[in-house]
Amino acid sequence: MAHLFLVKDIAFQAGLSTATVDRVLNGRPGVRRQTEMRVKAAIAELEKQQPGAMGSGRMLAIDIVMETPQRFSDAVRAAFEAEMATFLPGIFRCRFHFAEVMKPAELAQLLDRIRLRGTHGIVLKAPDVTEVAAAVARADAAGIPVVTLVTDLPNSARIAYAGADNRAAGETAAYLIGEFLGSDGGGKVLVTLSSGRFRGEEEREIGFRRVIRARYPDIGITEISEGHGTDVATGTLATAALAADPAINAVYSIGGGNRAVLAAFDMAERPVRVFVAHDLDADNRALLAARRIGFVLHHDLKTDARSAFRAIMSRATALPRTVTPSLSSVEIVTPYNMPAPD
Known part of the structure; x- marks a missing residue:
């Protein structure tokens, strides 16, 4: 298998031992197909990251872990890769560990494996639960800085949070929906969460409920949760909620699965008066362009990546930590001001 990288670099990127990587590269027997694919994927990642790394003799390897x-x-990966190529004076190399659903114990075990294997820092999107906080504490005790991304673990040993003000985002959603439904005869909002374990989603919901309660008391709220942002589970929950409550006529999607939510309304032959979603990912771009959703609350993930890089660099180098990462701003995106994809 042709490559331009040291075995130890491929092993670090793949999360495998150097002996295993050596067996794969030299075509020796007894290697599982899955292991071979991990090595190939690691080499592909290194090839993408190589142009930036060639510009400096210093390299900081970090791990991005997300449920x-x-x-x-996909959007987070693109943002980190874009920032990685331009961030100076430090050069970052990233390993990505993504899963749609992970048990807290599995997340904690993954963080412990990364800690024992070695890394200059961890960027983490994870639920605010005891097992994860304990794993973050173990990483910090080992001198490995952890930065939380888009959802915080405020009572953990993380060194910084990179993301938006989630409570303010929820308040903004309440204003948009409240002003629309208030002039349209009122109704009830279906609030969708991927899981109640994420602090960021909880803060969005708190902000949303506070403003609705204070300014728009005639608007009701129905909540669904634990669909994990996946279409199948979220669609099932939305279908059940619509069948149980004929008053639902709006959506505040905190946790995603928006195509499935809209499909549930279509199946029930029910109109959606106003739909507010989060994040300008590929699905939401298409739905916004098609006028299936009305507003997307978006913040720049590349700003979050920059904040995370700076926080980790401040711990991994002799640079003083003089600046706390600032919260990224939330932008209200409509079909008329949607920025072009990167």
Whole structure:
């Protein structure tokens, strides 16, 4: 297998031992197909990251760990790869560990494996649960900085949070929906969460409910959760909610699965008066362009990537930590101001 990289670099990127990588590269027997694919994927990642790394003698290898639907992890990967190529004076190399659903124990085990294998830092999107906080504490005790991404673990040993003000985002959604339904005879909002374990989603919901309660008391709220942002599970929950409540006529999608939610409305032959979603991923771009959703609350993931890189660099180098990462701003995107994809 042709490559331009050291075995140890491929092993680090793939999360395998150097002996295993050596067996794969030299075509020795006894290697599983899955292991061979991991090595090939690692080499492909290194090839993408190589142009930036050639510009400096210093390299910081970090791990991005996320429990999230693929449509969002794809957007995060693109943002980190774009920032990685331009971030100076440090050069970053990233390993990505993404899964749509992970048990807390599995997440903690993954963080422990990364800690024991070695890394300059971890960027983490994970539920705010005891097992994950304990694994973050173990990483911090080992001198490995952890930065939380888009959803925080405020009571953990993480060194910084990179993301938007989630409570303000929820309040913004409430304003958009409230002003629309308030002039349209009222109704009830279906609020969708991927899981109640994520602090960021909880804060969005708190902000949303606070403004609806204070400014639009005639608007009701029905919540569904634990669909994990996947279409099948979220669609099933949305279908059941619509069957149980004929008053639902709006959606605030905190956790994703928007195509499935819209399909549930279509199956029930029910109109959606206003639909507010989060994140300008590929699905939401298409739905916004087709006028299936009205607003997307978007923040720049590349800003979050920059914040995470700076926080990790400050711990991994002699640079002083003089600046706390600022929250990224939330932009209201409509079909008329949707930015072009990167």
